[in-house]
Amino acid sequence: MSIPDLLGRHRIVPVVVLDDAAHAEPLADALASAGLPLAEVTFRTPAAAEAIARMSAHGGVTVGAGTVTTVAQVDAAVEAGARFVVSPGLSAAVLRRCAEHGVFALPGAVTATEVITALDAGVTVLKFFPAGTSGGPAAISALAAPFGQVRFVPTGGIDAASAGDYLALPSVLAVGGSWMVPRAAVAAGDFDRIADLTTATVAAVAAA
Known part of the structure; x- marks a missing residue:
């Protein structure tokens, strides 16, 4: 299944910060058992690459790399087994390297100019970040009006x-968030809580 199809199927992307790569496998177990076999592991800690490798090897979760801003991080993410690469902004160099690796890129865009730049590069699925402080659903709805071919994955806040x-917006493919994988719970090894939060999230999306 392609990454856009996977995003559209689950509609939620857990955004994970892992301080200890040893937590990768039990986190993957918690997410998979709760019905959300998907994770974006952010490059915000030294443990990120190893955590991606461990979660990828686990086999039950499709893993992407988040907060990717450099070509070197793209290389590290792909080497670790990341299936997709998420960036907070739009970097032509990062997009080129993702294309060279054949890995799906999800760059960030919050303005019409950034969307046009992405479209010029052949990208039609975009991260809208930071969503909460960039106008939220109203801003996405307004931005989607002239760009009907674009699908957004809002994240942040x-x-x-x-x-x-x-x-609820037709232009939104999925949303990213960390509420079901709070960093403190991951660090504490409280994977039962993470499984409960994820189960509730999956149920809420299904009900909606």
Whole structure:
């Protein structure tokens, strides 16, 4: 299944910060068992590449790399087994390297100019970041009007209470968030809590 199809199927992307790569496998177990076999592991800690490798080897979760801003990070992510690469902004160099590796790229864009730049590069699925401080659902709705071919994955400032407002928009493919994988719970090894939060999230999306 392609990454856009996977995003459209699950509609939620857990955005994970892992401080200890040893937590990668139990986190993958928790997500998979709760019905959300998908994760974006951010390059915000030294453990990111190893965590991606461990989760990828686990086999039950499709893993992407997040907060990717350099070509070197693209290389590290792909070497670790990442199936997709998420960037907070639009980098032509990162897009080129992802294309060279044949890995799906999800760059960030919040303005019409950035969307046009992405379209010129052949990209039609875009991260909208930071969603909460960039106008939220209203801004996405307005931006989608002239760009009907674009699908957005808003991330940043989204929680369980606001996710539904974004998912109700036809232009939104999925939303990214960390409310079901809080960093403190991951660091504490509280994977039962993560499984419960993820189960509730999956149920809420299904109900919507």
